[in-house]
Structure formats: C-alpha cells, structure tokens
Amino acid sequence: MDILLDLSSRIAARKAVALHESRRKELLLLRNPSRLFLRMLFERFTEEAMKAIMLAEEDTRRFGHVYVATDHILVGLLLGPENIAAKVLESIGINAKDARVEAIKIVGQRGFNEPIEVEKMETRAINIPFGPRAKHILELSYEEARKLGHDYIGCGHLLLGMLSDERCLAAQSLANCGANASNMRTEVIRMMAENNNETVLERSCEPNVVDDAQIDEEVREREKKINLKIQERYKLMCESPDFEKAGSLLGEIKALRMEIYHLQAKKEKQIMWSRMWSC
Template sequence: MFEYFTDRARHALVLSQDEALTLGHDFIGTEHLLLGLIGSDQSTAGDVLRERGVELTRAREEMVRLLEAAGVAATGGQPAKDALSSLGIDVEEVKHQADNTFGAGAFQYPRPAYTEDAKKALEQTLTEARALGRERFGTEHILLGMLSSGQGRGLEVLAACEVDAGGLREAVLARVARDAS
C-alpha cells in the first residue's frame, strides 16, 4: 500500500515513526500521524494545519499530556528488550554491531507498530483519495482519512489545540479543490 503514497506523504509517515521513537513509544497512533503531518514541510496537510494554528511544539505537548493522563507510559520498547534479554539476546550489542557494520542509526529496535486507530485512518486514506479521483495518496488524504475515521488520540490532540475537526476537513477539501483548478 505504501507504494501509492506520494514522497511527501511517505516523509510524513517517517516523521510520525521518528516522533514515536523520540518520545519512547513502541506504537504509532493517530497522534503520531498528526505530528508527522504537522512537521511535513510544503505539504497540503501540514500547510492547512499550520494555517489553522496547529503548531508542532504545542501539538506534541498536548499529545504527551493526553497520553500521560490516560496512563500510557513511554517505555522505549523495554518490555520487548527484556523479553529478548531473557533469551540471551543483548539488543544493545546487536545495535552496536549493526551501527559498526551499516552506519549509525541503521538498527532501531523495537520498530513501533501502528495502532488499530492508525491502521483504520490509513485505510480511510485510500477511501478519501479515491473519492477525490486520486490514485496516489498525499498528506491531505492521510489527514482526511484520520478525520473521517472518527477515532484516535490525534483527534483529541486537535481538540486540545482548539481545532474543529469538521472545519479542518472543509479547509483541506477547499485547498485540494483550489490546487486542482
């Protein structure tokens, strides 16, 4: 499916993974997708979000606040590392060897997995793109997919940033229509 994403959309997905890893999360939720979209320069979704007053720093702070309030811990993948350690596998040594062989940062463990809400949002991306007559999925389609899925902490972050999801959807669709003409 990811081969159908535009370069900017793929970059936004990489940014969302980077946000999850940086924050010590072993999952990628809609909240991380949102941060990736906000952080993507010269992208439709990023531009519309910033025009609506959604700044990356504030969104990240709101996300952390919401996750902490929900009791979601930033484990940095420690449970997975502990499980491998119990089998005699030293993840830090594997990382060290991979860095020496393939370059710094070549090995990151654990790789965060998408939550069910994020998967649903990405599935909705396809629906949104097709509804607009597109074969490739841009950042705008990811944002529309997230909004139309109607679930996930990304929507809670938007609400905490005082952004109306319906108004945001209209703004994205207006931008898409303007750019198409």
C-alpha cells in the first residue's frame, strides 16, 4: 500500500512539474515575440485595424490600465465604424458595453481588482505597451491572414486571432456573451470573401526624429504665414475696407490652418507607428 501511495505521489508530482513547465514555456513565448516580426505585422494593418488599435489604447487609458490587453482590442473592434468584426459581433447582439461588462466579471473572478475608470484623463498620455497575450493575439491574426492567403491584416483577422486563443480574456468575454466561436469564424471568413472594404495602408519607412523636426518646422512656417495674413487683413479693414480681398485672405488663412491640421495628424500617425514598433 505504501509503495502504491509513493508511486501515486510521484506521478502527481511529475504531472505538476510538467504542467508548470508547459505554462512557463507558454509565458516565455508570449513575453518574447520578435520585435522585427511585430514591426512587420503593423506594416500590414489596414486603416480600419489601426483605428481599432487606437480605440483600444483609448479604452486602456480610460480604465487606467498599464498595458493594452485583449479585451481592450475587442472593445476597439466593436467601437470601430463599419469594420467586419464589428458587423459580425453586432449581428449576434454583442456590443462594446456587453463585452466590457463580461471582461470585468471574469477579471473579478480571477481575484484581480476591477477596472477603475479614470476621470478627466489626458488623451495624449504616456505610450501604453501591449500585454503579452495581446501581442500573441496580433501574431495569431497574422497566421489567420496567411492561412486565408491575404497579404494584409484587417479587423476580421484580429477577431479570428482572438477566437484562436480560448484562454485570452477577449475570447472568454465573447463566450460569456453567448457567442459561438465556430459560427463567428465561419461568418467572418464569409464576409471577408464577399465584401471586404477595408483600406490597405501603404508601406512606409520607419519614422525618426528628423521626420518630426521637419513637420514641426513646416507647422511653424505656416503659423508665421497665418499671423502675417491676419495682420494684413486687419490693416486692410481698418484703412480702406476691401471686403473681397479680406474674404480672399480669410480663405487663405483657413487653407493654411487645414494644412497645419494635416501635418499634425501625420505626426500623430508617425508617433503611433513608432510606438508600435518599439512595443
């Protein structure tokens, strides 16, 4: 009897060690994805997928979390306008609020604190990194795109990547909402084959400090021009009012301001790419 108990305890100990080792290897895999590989992933993202990631970052900041997790990416997909993932999820009655509620429930069951919404948080907060599981989902989305023969990564691929990892928080939240992973996968693939209107971004070189400096200089030049035109318009209206010329100057001022807006948007996009490549 003692021999059997000893043998049983040894078997149980070996199983525990094997389970611990498998989990350790999984965590190592999740924590150390290739930086160059992640860079290649983001270069293949569609415009809609990039918007979903940006919305995921906003959701992360709103709850005061320290990294982007899979549930934030799910919320980003649901909040994104007219993307395949959102259409599939909404067709089965799942919205961003439902997904967030289920994620909070799951996190609470695991013994962690529930997300705390941060009021009046600056939108341009410090860059937020991706969590290990979120990085893994990005890699899985690439695998899904490759299997389908696509050379881009869209919102549909991101959702398929989540469905491929049943242990991620996003997949568990969807399951708790009553979603069937197999049915969703079939519907996503069907919609991508029939009507995929996502915009594939052009490949771009890595942004650097020089790019930002050039944009800042161009913005300053346009601001100087705006100030000069404002002074010219003021002087014109004070001395000898010429409403036609004043209207023309006002149009030029508006055009310059629009150019500044586009330059600043370009800089924000470069900052976003730079942050993603360094994650």
